[in-house]
Amino acid sequence: MTERERRRRRALDALVDDVALAEMAEAHGEVRLAPVAVVVAAYREADNIASVVSAVPKLLCGLERSVVVVVDGEDDGTAAIVREAGHYAAVAPVNRGQGAALRLGYRIAREHGADYVVTADGDGQVRPEDLEVVLGPVVEGTADFVNGSRRLGVTHSTGLVRNVGVRVFGLAVTLLTGTRVTDTANPIRAFRAELSGQLVLDEPQYQASELLIGAIMRGARYAERPVTMRARASGRSKKGGNLVYGYRYGKVFFGTWWRERTGRPLAPAPAGGAGQEEAWKSSQVAASPSRKV
8 A cells, every 4th residue: 555545545534533533422422431431442333232331340440331333334234232231332434344443442432531441343253251361450650551361361362364374463463573472363352542542553454463563662561461352142153254355454463563563652651540430420420311322
C-alpha cells in the first residue's frame, strides 16, 4: 500500500468513526466510563451478545467496569440487545473488520474516562473470569500490556492448522523481539487505556499482532496469563479458512515488525489511578437514572 492510499484509508476511517461516535452520543447522551472499559467488537452476533455482556463481572480487580460493544456495520439487532442490557454500543455504518472496530473501542475508552481496557470476543469463546486474570498485572502496575494465552491455559479448538499456527507465530515473535510470547492472537488482552493512543494501529482486520508487536517493540512491559478458549457459542467464525487467515495474519505480523524497528518508545506510565475510581463514583451521583454503564 502506498502512502497516498494509506492516508486515504485513514481519512475514510476517521469519517466512519465520526458517524459511529455521533450515533453513540445520540443513543446514550453523555458517555462517562468506569475505570475499566471492557471492549467487545461484534459483527452479526445477535445470537451471542446477550450472554456475553451479561456474564461480564460488575467488578474487575475491585474496580467498576463499563461494557462498550462496537458493532462493525450491518447491525443485526446487536446494538439494541446491548443497550437494553444497560451497556454502551457504537454502530459503525459499514463493515471494516475487527481491527477497526476494536480501534474505535479503544478510542472511546481513553476519551471517555477509562484507565484500563480489557477486550473480549462477541462470540462467547472467552470465560468472564479470565478478564480479571489478564487485567490484574496492569492494575497492579507490574505490566503495561498483558495477553491471555491458550497455550499456558486451555483451548477447546481441535483445528490442527490453527493450533500449529499459534505456536509458530508465538515462536516467531519471541525470536524477533526477544520477548517470550506464546499466543499472539488471543482475544483477551488488557492494557492502560492511553497505550492504544501511543501506537500505530492501521490494520482493519488482523490487528492482534499489530497491537502486540507495536507495544513490545516500543518498550511496553509485557506479560501473559493462562486463559481458556472455549468453543464458539453459536454461528460460524468470520475469519475465513485457516490457511487464508494464517497468510493474511502473517502479512500483518511481519509488516508490523518491519515498521516498528524504528518506532519511538512509549511515554512512561502515569503514577497510580486510584483517583479515577472516586471521580467516576462521584459522577454517578449526579448522573441521570437512565444513564448506561
